[in-house]
Amino acid sequence: MAGFNPIKAPEDAVVNQQQGPMQILNPNIDIDEEDVLYHIALSNRSHDLKDMFQDVKFVCFGGSPSRMKKFAEFMVKELRYKLVAGQSLCNIAHGSDRYVLYKVGPVLSVSHGMGIPSLSIIFHEILKLLFHAGSSDVMFFRIGTSGGLGVEPGTVVITEEAVDGILRPYMEVATLGMMLQYPAVLDQNVLKELVASSTPDDHFQTIRGKTMCTYDFYEGQGRLDGAFCDYKKSDKMAFLKRIYERGVKNIEMESLCFAAYCHRAGIKSAVICVTLLDRLQGDQIATPHDIMEEWQSRPQIIVARYIKSKLGII
Amino acid sequence: MAGFNPIKAPEDAVVNQQQGPMQILNPNIDIDEEDVLYHIALSNRSHDLKDMFQDVKFVCFGGSPSRMKKFAEFMVKELRYKLVAGQSLCNIAHGSDRYVLYKVGPVLSVSHGMGIPSLSIIFHEILKLLFHAGSSDVMFFRIGTSGGLGVEPGTVVITEEAVDGILRPYMEVATLGMMLQYPAVLDQNVLKELVASSTPDDHFQTIRGKTMCTYDFYEGQGRLDGAFCDYKKSDKMAFLKRIYERGVKNIEMESLCFAAYCHRAGIKSAVICVTLLDRLQGDQIATPHDIMEEWQSRPQIIVARYIKSKLGII
Secondary structure (H helix, E strand, C coil), X not given: CCCCCCCCCHHHHHHCCCCCECCCECCCCCXXXXXXXXXXXXXXXXXXXXXXXXXXXXXXXXXXXXXHHXXXXXXXXXXXXXXXXXXXXXXXXXXXXXXXXXXXXXXXXXXXXXXXXXXXXXXXXXXXXXHHHCCECCEEEEXXXXXXXXXXXXXXXXXXXXECCCCCCEEEEEECCEEEEEECECCHHHHHHHHXXXXXXXXXXXXXXXXXXXXXXXXXXXXXXXXXXCCCHHHHHHHHHHHHHCCEEEEECCHHHHHHHHHHHCCCEEEEEEEEEECCCCCCCCCCHHHHHHHHCHHHHHHHHHHHHHHCCC | CCCCCCCCCHHHXXXXXXXXXXXXXXXXXXXXXXXXXHHHXXXXXXXXXXXXXXXXXXXXXXXXXXXXXXXXXXXXXXXXXXXXXXXXXXXXXXXXXXXXXXXXXXXEEEECCCCHHHHHHHHHHHHHHHHHHCCECCEEEEEEEEEECCCCCCCEEEEEEEECCCCCCEEEEEECCEEEEEECECCHHHXXXXXXXXXXXXXXXXXXXXXXXXXXXCXXXXXXXXXXXXXXXXXXXXXXXXXXXXXXXXXXXXXXXXXXXXXXXXXXXXXXXXXXXXXXXXXXXXXXXXXXXXXXXXXHHHHHHHHHXXXXXX
């Protein structure tokens, strides 16, 4: 891991990247001993992880298991990936019911559940999986849903920088009695490439912006429709307008950890979320199911286009 | 909500309870308007929540969807609940893939995923569901898994008090730019009744203790087997021994929010978790699947016994 420093200032984001086989920042992991990836029911003893995963180049994370299954099926079409006769995609993590994991050639499609702690668990285990597999030059994407701020519902927001619920650009991890901070920095070159890949033919807008990541969906995002609420609509609106003025375009619950851990691990990454509503207009998500489904496919389209361009598939 | 104050000191925990129909602490929720419970795909317009849920008296939460399905099936037997001919239990939240929700007479069995943010979402929505349903005198339980500290794996720990990763007995919620603190207090009478309900015939131990609740499974719990680890085994052991000496018997990822929100809402509750390993001995969970399955049924046995005693079923 020579020359690879996990804690860097934001301006160094672009150069802070792993090259070659996946490294992990833990000298305790001995590849010759069993390492159980408990929450995906795999281990380097029970499975030949090298044989299964060495060719992985892109890992796409999203909250919902069924959406990540759909993304895998979408990638089969996009990559014109040929399934073996008599075989179909299956959830590789089926031995556990915590996450799903699908593989389509060089692409892994993984669910992460809701919130930072849930993402954090699968992030650790996917990183170790790729380390045991000896995969190299892997990129990570989060393709998710979010609430928008002052943007048309259905817009795709690509994250410039993730901030927490009080606008701090780092994630805190309570570690053996210390509160350690990891900057939530994303690769600015990948961001630019992704934004530039949107075309006038797209039937939706793709923009860049700051993403607020909260630990709570209701009060943490200033909603008026939770089971607890001790503030007024005017308080909510004042807060949302203030964060909008500071560049926040959408709010979700995982980008801070995703950005911080990718940066820490030196992995090129991006966060691409569709907005399901404009929080300046309301809180409830009541859009019909079929429209929502179409919206949720939009980040998938952007990422599939990027992956195909990197693989030279036209 | 007269006489019902959500923020009380720990010593008041026992008396701070709702009586009568479920109340929520949000004057914005108007029962005459549509309220979409987005993550469980129900609403007070699309469903007759009163008809479906008014008789609920016990809500049992647990992380894993398949475990909560098994718990519902277990309660069918325990309550000698008669399913209608030609019918079987189904996941009431099947319109979404975020959580599962089963109902067996007065008992709801709900999955909450992993970590505080995931629990927080379903907690808000279940509270609103019970409010719309007009349910009354409802108790909440979390039946989960955890890492133990200095106790035999397979032991059931009933939580006296939940603390965060640096031993603070409250949950913080970033709310419109403020960091608000909610004490994670649990009902001491329910705790005593649950501990007393264990019998010499039980093939496992049931003890009481402090529960540490972290936002991270690997570094947050001092594990040496994550993808990131920048401390030594001696640092980990020193930390775990220090928290053990201060009464922490197990570590998991939801109790802080569960206790804080139940206390805030004035709901009688308890946290009952089995320990899957002794963290003073190691980090990896490598116990055979069938043994783990049996261990995971233990908190269910304790809670089923309690529910049956309250319902007068012998």
